[in-house]
Amino acid sequence: MQYTRRLTMVALVMAASAGFLAAQDPPGRVARLNYREGSVSFQPSGVDDWVDAGINRPLTTGDKIWVDARGRAELHIGSMALRLGERSDFEFLNLDDQTAQIRLSEGTLIVRVRSIAQDQLLEIDTPNMAFTVRRPGIYRIDADPDSQTTYVTVRDGEGEVTGDGQSFPLYARQRVAVRSGDQLEYNLTSAGGGDQLDEWCSARDRREDQSQSARFVSREVPGYDDLDQYGSWESQPEYGQVWMPASVSAGWAPYHDGHWAWIAPWGWTWVDDAPWGFAPYHYGRWASFGGRWGWIPGPYQVAPTYAPAMVAWVGGGRGGSGFSMTFSSGMAPAVGWFPLGPREPYYPSYRSSQRYFTRVNTTNTVINNVTINNYYNARNDRNSRVVYANQRVHNGVTAVPQREFASGRRVGQFARPVSAAQIEAVRVAPGPFIVPQRTSVLGAQAESNARAVARPPAASQSRRVVARTAPPPPGVPFDRQQAALSRNAGQPLQDREVRQLRQGAPAAAAPVRVVDMSRVKRVEPRVGQQPGGQPAPANGRPGVAPGQQPQDAREAQPREVQQRQQREQQQKQQQDVRERQQREQQQESQRQMQQKQQQDVRERQQREQQQESQRQMQQKQQQDGRERQQREQQQESQRQMQQKQQQDGRERQQREQQQESQRQMQQKQQQDGRERQQREQQQESQRQMQQKQQQDARERQQREQQQESQRQLQQKQQQDARERQQREQQQESQRQLQQKQQQDARERQQREQQQESQRQLQQKQQQDARERQQREQQQEVQRRQRAAPPAHPPAPAPQPEPKKEKKPPPRDEKQN
Numbered sequence: 128m129q130y131t132r133r134l135t136m137v138a139l140v141m142a143a144s145a146g147f148l149a150a151q152d153p154p155g156r157v158a159r160l161n162y163r164e165g166s167v168s169f170q171p172s173g174v175d176d177w178v179d180a181g182i183n184r185p186l187t188t189g190d191k192i193w194v195d196a197r198g199r200a201e202l203h204i205g206s207m208a209l210r211l212g213e214r215s216d217f218e219f220l221n222l223d224d225q226t227a228q229i230r231l232s233e234g235t236l237i238v239r240v241r242s243i244a245q246d247q248l249l250e251i252d253t254p255n256m257a258f259t260v261r262r263p264g265i266y267r268i269d270a271d272p273d274s275q276t277t278y279v280t281v282r283d284g285e286g287e288v289t290g291d292g293q294s295f296p297l298y299a300r301q302r303v304a305v306r307s308g309d310q311l312e313y314n315l316t317s318a319g320g321g322d323q324l325d326e327w328c329s330a331r332d333r334r335e336d337q338s339q340s341a342r343f344v345s346r347e348v349p350g351y352d353d354l355d356q357y358g359s360w361e362s363q364p365e366y367g368q369v370w371m372p373a374s375v376s377a378g379w380a381p382y383h384d385g386h387w388a389w390i391a392p393w394g395w396t397w398v399d400d401a402p403w404g405f406a407p408y409h410y411g412r413w414a415s416f417g418g419r420w421g422w423i424p425g426p427y428q429v430a431p432t433y434a435p436a437m438v439a440w441v442g443g444g445r446g447g448s449g450f451s452m453t454f455s456s457g458m459a460p461a462v463g464w465f466p467l468g469p470r471e472p473y474y475p476s477y478r479s480s481q482r483y484f485t486r487v488n489t490t491n492t493v494i495n496n497v498t499i500n501n502y503y504n505a506r507n508d509r510n511s512r513v514v515y516a517n518q519r520v521h522n523g524v525t526a527v528p529q530r531e532f533a534s535g536r537r538v539g540q541f542a543r544p545v546s547a548a549q550i551e552a553v554r555v556a557p558g559p560f561i562v563p564q565r566t567s568v569l570g571a572q573a574e575s576n577a578r579a580v581a582r583p584p585a586a587s588q589s590r591r592v593v594a595r596t597a598p599p600p601p602g603v604p605f606d607r608q609q610a611a612l613s614r615n616a617g618q619p620l621q622d623r624e625v626r627q628l629r630q631g632a633p634a635a636a637a638p639v640r641v642v643d644m645s646r647v648k649r650v651e652p653r654v655g656q657q658p659g660g661q662p663a664p665a666n667g668r669p670g671v672a673p674g675q676q677p678q679d680a681r682e683a684q685p686r687e688v689q690q691r692q693q694r695e696q697q698q699k700q701q702q703d704v705r706e707r708q709q710r711e712q713q714q715e716s717q718r719q720m721q722q723k724q725q726q727d728v729r730e731r732q733q734r735e736q737q738q739e740s741q742r743q744m745q746q747k748q749q750q751d752g753r754e755r756q757q758r759e760q761q762q763e764s765q766r767q768m769q770q771k772q773q774q775d776g777r778e779r780q781q782r783e784q785q786q787e788s789q790r791q792m793q794q795k796q797q798q799d800g801r802e803r804q805q806r807e808q809q810q811e812s813q814r815q816m817q818q819k820q821q822q823d824a825r826e827r828q829q830r831e832q833q834q835e836s837q838r839q840l841q842q843k844q845q846q847d848a849r850e851r852q853q854r855e856q857q858q859e860s861q862r863q864l865q866q867k868q869q870q871d872a873r874e875r876q877q878r879e880q881q882q883e884s885q886r887q888l889q890q891k892q893q894q895d896a897r898e899r900q901q902r903e904q905q906q907e908v909q910r911r912q913r914a915a916p917p918a919h920p921p922a923p924a925p926q927p928e929p930k931k932e933k934k935p936p937p938r939d940e941k942q943n
Contacts, residue, residue, distance in 0.1 A: 151478055151479070151480070151621065151622055152479050152480055152482070152483040153392045153393055153477065153479070153483075154187070154222065154223040154224050154433070155224050155430075155431075155432040155433055155483075155486065155487070156204060156205055156222075156223075156224060156432075156433050157185040157186060157187050157204075157222070157349075157433050158185070158186040158187070158190075158202050158203065158204045158209075158219065158222060158349075159183065159184075159185060159186070159202060159203050159204075159349040159350060159405050160180055160181070160182055160183070160184050160186060160192070160200065160201075160202055161182055161183070161201055161202065161203055161349065161350060161353070161405065162182070162199075162200065162201035162331075163180055163182065163198070163199070163200050163201075164198060164199040164200070165194070165195065165196075165197045165198030165199060165213070166194075166195035166196070166197075166198050166581045167179075167180040167192065167193070167194050167195070167198050167199075167200045167581075168180055168192070168193045168195070168580050168581045168582060168583075169181070169184065169190070169191070169192055169193075169572070170190070170191040170193075171189075171190055171390075171568050171569065171570075172187070172188065172189025172190050172391070172602045173189065173391070173568060173602050173603065173604055173605035173608070174565065174568055174569065174604070174605055176569060177193070177580050177581075177582050178569050178570075178572040178573060178580060179572045179580055180192065180200070180572070181398065181570065181571065181572050182402065183350075183385075183398050183399050183400075183401075183404050183405045184388070184398055184570065185390055185396060185398075185409070185433070185435075186202065186219060186222070187219065187222050187390065187391075188219050188220070188221050188222050188223070188599065188602070189218075189219065189601065189602045190218070190219050191216075191217065191218045191219075192211065192215075192217040192218075193215070193216055193217070193581060193582060193583040194211045194212065194213055194214065194215040194217075194234065195213065195214065195581035196213050196214055197213055198213050199211065199212060199213070199324075199327070200215075201331065203349040203350070204222070204227055204349070205346070205347040205348075205349065206241040206242060206346040206347050207227075207238065207239065207240050207241065207249075208238070208239040208328075208331065208332070208335070209229075209236060209237075209238050210236070210237045210238075210239075210324075210327075210328050210331065211234060211235065211236055212234060212235035212236075212237075212324045213234070213235075214233065214234050215231070215233065215234025215235055215236065216231070216232045216233050216234055216583045216587040216588070217229065217230070217231060217234070217236065218230040218232075218637065220252065220594070220598035220599075220637060220639065221596075221598045221599055225246055225247050225248060226247070226248045226250075226596070227247075227248070227249050227250070228248070228250045228252065228594070228596060228598055229250070229251045229252065230252050230592050230637060230639070231251055231252070231253050231268060231270050231592070232253070232254060232270065232272075232583075232587045232588070232590040232592060233254075233270045233271070233272045233587050233590070234269075234270060235267070235268070235269050235270075235324060236251065236267070236268045237265070237266070237267045237268075237324065237325070237328045238251070238260070238265070238266045238267075238268075239264075239265050239328070239332055240260055240262075240263045240264055240265075240266070240284065241263055241346065242263055243260065243261075243262070243263060246724075248596065250594070250595060250596055251266075251268050252592040252593060252594040252595075252639065253268060253270045253277040253592055253593065254270060254272070254275070254277065254307075254590055254591065254592050254593065255270075255275070255276065255277040255290065255305045255306060255307040255593065256277055256279075256288050256289060256290040256305045256307060256311070256593050257288075257289045257290070257592075257593050257594050257595040257596075257642065258279050258286055258287070258288055258289075258297075259286055259287045259289065259595060260284065260286050261284070261285045261286055261287060261296075262284045262285040262286075263283075263284055264281065264282065264283035264284015264285065264286075264299065265281075265282040265283050265284065265328075266279070266280070266281055266282070266284060266286060267279070267280040267282070267325070268280075272586070272587065272590070275306060276304055276305065276306050277304075277305045277306075278302065278303070278304050278305075279297060279302065279303050279305070280301075280302045280318050280319075281297050281298060281299055281300065281301050281302070281318065282299070282300070282318065283299050283300075284299060285297070285298055285299065288303060288305060288313070289593070289595045289642055289644075289647060290305060290307050290311035290313075290593060290642070291307050291310060291311045291593075291642070292310060292311060292646060292647060292648060293311045293647060293648055293649070293650055294647050294648075294649050294650075295313075295649065295650045295651055295652055296651060296710070297315075300317060300318045301315065301316070301317065301318055301654065302315075302316050302317065302318040302319065303315045303316070304316075307593065313652075315652050315653070315654050316654060317654055334352060335352045338351065338352040338355055339355050339360075340352065340354040340355050340360070340370070343360060343368045343370075343424060343427070344406065344424045344427070345424075345425075345427055345428075345429075345430070345431055347430055347431055348406050348410050348424070348425075348431050349405055349406060350403065350405035350406035351406055353402060353403040353405070353406070354370055354403055354406065354407075356402075356403070357372060357373060357374070357401070357402065357403040358370050358371055358372040358373050358403065359371055359373065361421070363416065363421070365469075366414065366423045366469055367423075368424075369414070369416070369421040369422065369423050370407070370421060370422045370423075370424070371416075371419060371420075371421045371422075372401075372403070372407075372420070372422070375420075378521075378522050379420070379522075380420060380466075380520075380522045380523055380525065381407070381408070381413050381420055381422075381466045382397055382399075382408065382436065382438055382464060382465075382466055382525060383525055383538070383539060383542060384399065384400045384401060384404075384537070384539050385397055385398050385399035385400050385401075385404065385408075385537065385538065385539075385571075386398055386535055386536060386537045386538060386570060386571040387532055387533075387535070387538070387559075387567070388535060388567060388568065388569075388570040388571075389535075389563035389567035389568050390435065390568075391602070391619055391620075392477065392619050392620075393434075393435040393475075393477055393619065394435065394476060394477050394558075394563075394617070394618065394619040395435065395436070395476065395558075395559055395561075395563075395617075396435035396436060397409075397435065397436035397438070398570055398571070400537065406422075406424075407422040408436060408437065409433050409434055409435070409436070409437065410424065410425055410431050410433070410434070410437070410491050411423055411424040411425050411437070411491055411492065412425075412437060412466070412467050412468055412469045412470075412471065412491065412492045413437075413466035413467070413468065413517065414468050414469055414516070414517070415516075415517065415520045415523070418521075420466075423469050423492070425490050425491040425492055426489075426490065426493065429489070429490050430490065431490050431491065432483075432486050432487045432490045432491065434473060434475070434487055434491065436464070437466060437467045437473055437491065438464040438465060438466055438467060439464065439465060439467055439471075439474070439515055439518070439555050440462070440463070440464050440476070440555065440556040440557070440558055440559055441462075441463040441464065441465075441524065441526075441545075441550075441553045441554070441555055441556055442460075442461050442462045442463050442526070442529075442553060442556060442559075450463075450549065450552070450553045451812060452526055452543070452545070452549070453816070453819055454527075454528055454541065454543060455541075456528070458816065459528040459529070459530070460528065460529045461526045461527065461528060461529065462526065462527065462529050462532050462559050462561060463524050463525060463526035463527075463545055463553075464524070464525060464526075464559075465515065465517045465518050465520075465523045465524045465525070466517050466523070467492075467515070467517070468515065468516040468517045469492055469493070470492055470493060470494050470498075471492070471513060471515060471516070472488055472494070472499065472502040472503075472513060473487060473488055473491070474506055474557065474558075475487065476557060476558025476559065476618070477558075477618065477619045478618075478619070478621060481500075481503050484499070484503050484506075485499050485500075485503070488502075513555070515555065518550060518555075519547070519550060521544075522544045524544065524545040524550055525538070525542045525543075525544065525545075526542065526543060526544075526545050527541045527542050527543075528541060529559075529561050532559065532561055533561050533562065533563060533564050533566075533567055534564065534566055534567070535564070535566040535567045535568075535569060535570050535571060535573055536566075536571060537571050548815075549815075552811070558617075558618070559617065560616040560617045560618070561617045562609075562612055562613050562616070562617045563609075563612060563617065565605060565606070568605050589638055590638060591638040591639065591640050592638065592639055592640070593639075593640055593642060594639045594640065594641050594642065595641075595642055595644070596641075597641045598637065598639060600629060601637060602625075603625055603628045603629055607628055608620060608628065611624055611628065649711070651710075
């Protein structure tokens with residue numbers, strides 16, 4: 128019987144411990160800023176700085192958004208879309224698995240709710256009233272600071288307006304204008320048409336409705352609709368449908384283009400730069416297919432659980448897994464990470480319960496409960512239990528200096544891949560034990576803080592809103608957390624630590640006035656009716672409800688018509704009363720059920736606390752019993768030892784001396800082992816550094832040799848070009864000289880030919896002259912002979928001398 132009671136107490140203690148740890152679990156959902164247009168600013172929880180809002184930043188309790196003039200913004204909480212118009216001041220008063228409480232001090236908010244569970248709450252708090260969404264639908268809230276009026280339009284769905292002293296439902300195709308003063312003032316009308324902001328929201332809704340990725344990814348995963356534009360789905364035999372990103376650079380790997388930000392209560396959180404970079408980095412798993420990375424979503428039929436980054440860590444500090452690498456700035460302590468593969472466990476680096484460990488894994492990959500329980504039980508020895516597939520994929524592990532990791536800047540400019548030898552040398556770490564800085568909270572947009580960033584008006588930030596549900600206490604400023612974070616080696620603070628810091632110096636609470644629901648009366652006005660049951664003025668005549676006629680016109684009607692109208696009106700009122708009573712009964716039943724559930728929760732918590740107290744008391748009693756038993760055993764041993772001290776003193780002393788010698792020897796061996804291990808690590812680091820330096824020297828020498836070879840080759844080419852140019856110039860000179868000589872020879876030959884012709888002509892003229900002279904002489908002789916008779920025979924005529932050929936003068940050899 129006593130044994131059974133002990134087992135029962137142990138089970139109760141374990142259940143209480145599990146419940147206590149579960150209360151420390153972070154939320155399983157966040158909001159995502161997925162679209163912005165114009166000037167949009169962001170203030171993280173815990174800091175006073177405003178920075179330029181970046182997409183893919185996870186938003187949670189205490190985060191604020193300001194949309195400036197001509198700006199727009201879109202956020203998602205699961206499948207719920209929240210769209211902000213210009214000049215809108217927005218803040219998350221509370222955001223967890225059950226509650227989404229929003230503060231809208233001014234501006235326009237349009238909400239599309241696809242689904243809302245019975246235990247979930249969506250509340251929008253404005254300066255005039257609090258609006259609670261009851262059903263899926265489309266809702267528009269306009270908070271006008273100039274007229275101090277809040278307008279709520281229900282396109283589809285149902286909600287409830289709560290203000291000073293009254294609350295009333297608001298149904299589809301209805302619109303109400305609410306002013307708050309000493310008493311709630313409102314005017315209920317039919318919803319009118321939309322404007323450009325409504326048309327833009329409708330276009331965004333159609334984009335989500337037509338998403339092809341919704342066939343493979345749950346709509347509760349923020350960012351599923353962005354996958355259509357930036358990638359494609361492929362079927363893989365082992366995993367089914369896998370999303371493959373398009374237009375990524377060669378050698379690209381997940382978790383490379385973005386930065387790490389510190390977001391409580393999770394701690395280090397990945398914020399990606401790609402427009403599609405939210406769903407694949409906080410849900411599901413990654414795998415490599417022939418050198419291409421693909422994203423595998425989690426089970427479709429279960430609600431997903433958000434994680435800050437689905438990675439495993441190497442290095443980063445504690446646990447014997449630190450390592451150093453050579454970066455552009457030199458050797459520095461490094462931290463690395465790689466994406467988790469399918470069926471591999473995600474180990475949170477923040478404190479969480481086994482229930483959370485199971486939920487965050489089973490909703491994001493296919494893994495059974497037995498395996499996940501084994502992983503959880505071996506969480507302190509994960510290196511021997513888990514074989515990570517992506518740890519040894521080419522470029523799978525990314526590393527940066529720890530200092531740059533904590534700066535909040537983009538890691539791509541500092542990251543470098545880790546070699547296979549280094550991967551084998553380092554161990555998988557529980558997390559990056561790096562203390563965050565203020566810039567870690569602001570993220571990559573911290574640099575915009577130095578520029579002029581749009582901020583909401585001071586009046587808007589201090590404007591008080593009306594709330595139906597009390598929000599949680601404000602967060603502790605980050606500057607006051609830094610000392611505790613340094614002591615925790617960069618781990619997020621526990622709830623008790625946050626409470627202690629909050630009690631030491633309470634932070635300024637958000638300007639919220641919570642309505643006392645015990646003094647609120649629930650009414651159900653009709654369209655056109657004002658508070659107190661009076662109809663709203665119509666056609667310029669007060670006291671006449673829409674659809675009614677003045678009194679004098681009613682008197683002129685026949686009595687039968689009046690009676691029929693009265694009966695119809697009474698029947699309509701009775702029908703309205705019955706419907707209102709049914710709705711009130713349903714709401715009352717729901718309220719009673721919720722109260723009963725809350726009462727059960729409080730009672731269960733009380734029982735758990737009592738059981739925890741009883742368990743602690745029993746443990747204290749058991750500890751006291753064990754200590755008492757140990758003291759008695761020690762006393763008995765002392766008595767026995769005193770009896771044997773005289774005969775065994777010397778032997779005991781010898782044994783103690785031997786044991787002391789052995790202990791000192793063991794300590795010396797352990798010390799030597801640790802020193803040897805440190806020396807080996809230092810030698811390994813030096814060897815790697817020397818190898819890297821030698822490799823750099825060889826590469827530098829090769830580059831210098833290549834540069835020298837190229838220089839010599841260029842000089843040789845230039846020398847050849849000059850020589851070739853000289854040869855061409857000489858050849859050109861010789862060719863011109865030969866042409867000149869040939870020209871001179873032709874001219875000389877022409878002159879000689881002319882001279883020969885002239886000489887022959889002269890010889891011919893001289894021959895003709897001699898012949899003519901001879902003929903003349905012969906004629907003269909003949910004439911004389913005829914004139915005088917001859918006395919003697921005539922003498923013979925003289926014969927002409929034979930003509931001698933004149934040899935041409937010899938040619939000049941140089942001319943030839």
